[in-house]
Amino acid sequence: MADNLDLPGFHRLLADGRSQRVFVSPGPSGDRVLVLDLSGAPVRAIEGLPGACGLAVSRDGGTLYVALRHAGAIAEVDISGLGVIRWHHLPGQAQPESLARAGDTLWFGYHGPTTWNGRIGGLDPLTGRLWTEAHPTRYWRAPELAADDGVLLAVQGGLTPSAVHVYEVTGDVLRLSRATDEVSPNLIDAVLVPGGGALLAVGAAHDRVAAFTLPGLARNGGYAAGPYPNAVAIRPDGRYVAVGRRSLGGADVRVYRRDLAEPVAVLEVGGQTTLADRGLAWAPDGSALYAVTTPLDGPEPSLSVLCSSIT
Template identity: 35%
Template structure:
């Protein structure tokens, strides 16, 4: 369920418009959200392929990868992927890498054919858990015996082989990993499931792990039981989801010092950053929320998706679709939620006209397009007219929207009598959702 939020300005504009003239129509566009139960026994990771419009969801217990389209429809289930855990896509989205936690290997899957093409062992008794691309290599967090570590796989070489790489610290568990295209040589590793939590930042440019920063979060902020983290699109900050505190903390990548937070109610467990910098946060006891780049309040949208899973958020590249995974905690099946336009502002479109007008007289129709942030110069709305002569509708024209007020207007001189319905459509842009609104006028003699 999506919880709609509109700014006071937008609400005021809509109210003023509705009082000005009779026969006004107001619509706030909301793209359709879908929820699809998946044929999975468990959940560990989710990634989105923007080239083939596919969503990959790993199922460790079932040893499979569930593949869906952007609508959430299952297109294939890739089986015999033992202990499928962490996922990572190559830069061109041609290859999906899968950490096979119970097979001690990393699988390579062709995203066009959805078949496994290679399998690379990660070392004796190792259990690879988490994956990330950095410095032209695939990095994996693994456990071996009672401790964890970080390894790499040079996927660009003719004969890739896994290497266990010294990281300069002791890991109790397999480190979670994250990176960012803004600084492709940086790798961030995190200690999950312990108190206090630890983050370490490495430079991978030389092929090894050169530590830039490391911090045990005992205070300012105190962070414990880390669940998820992501690097912001500008490569400057890390957004952290942990059981404590009850906020998504922001720390600087340069020195891991505190840099603010996103408000949450309790048990933050997921975070994802879109390519344009829009941030999505999720918590066990809170809504999934989205935020404009660089802003921590107010949220763009709030979604009431119950039982969000740890690491259960992912954006579609160069899109505004957000995907969320719920289920398991209350005995329900794992479910994929498709949340379109999650990174866009809601748009309100008002069309206003008198209830009646006379045949052969000028009829002026006005409208207003509004949102929490202004529309770009050159914004237009398209208007169609439906009447007895044109029951299927006919174009009236495309009209410019004032960048200062959001208003538009046009005048017609109806030639017949009866009801005329005007439909105004705004197609949306990279920041604003599409919107459609109608108003009906009765034309008399």
């Protein structure tokens, strides 16, 4: 069963084990982040966050960071009380959209008022120091970021070809180790396998999720998703992969054990809805798979808990 999230749109879904919370952001059309417990029940909405896009949680699970596109800032939220602590403002007309934490540094993807002005910046939450050019690489717009085990992934989707950059992270320094535009055209979603040794990527032009080794980005198999795939999620223990696609009901999500070519489960979103882009996330303990769907006639998202029996 899908529960309406009472948001005007959808941008990011984050399930965090340290805080035992699920966070959903609406993107540029909204000004609040919805907080749920791990069962999917609403806890509270954090208001006053214009253009809430990217989400990240601190190492200790006590702080939520939200990229505020319309405010040109990153909000810092106390998770225990769900109150905003402070905003970290970016200079000029910079608009942050994506966040990823690697070590003690919070990395953000942002863009300016013109095209090909997207970059990666960094924030030290302990000191408040913020820098807007962590690496000289420029992007068409704000790159989507993901991080794991000393690796930062930057993806410029929505283009053909789509750019993928892999950075090594040492403290607050990024070093570009690999760049390619051969992962997938029109890239929609990409995740790092826990441990940082592999990348899973999905683009609407293909019918499968492609796997690549890191840091070299050598192709290493993949998982069939069906036409128009648009979401991929790796279980926190790295054992299972969920892949989803846009469809009008039916076999929307397939779950694979990472070492098997055939799915161990085929799950239905159901109803007159379709899976949202980047709309999958595993529960922190792997006991459930969350899916965000949208109706065929509007952008308002709903959340479903699709499974709880895969071990």
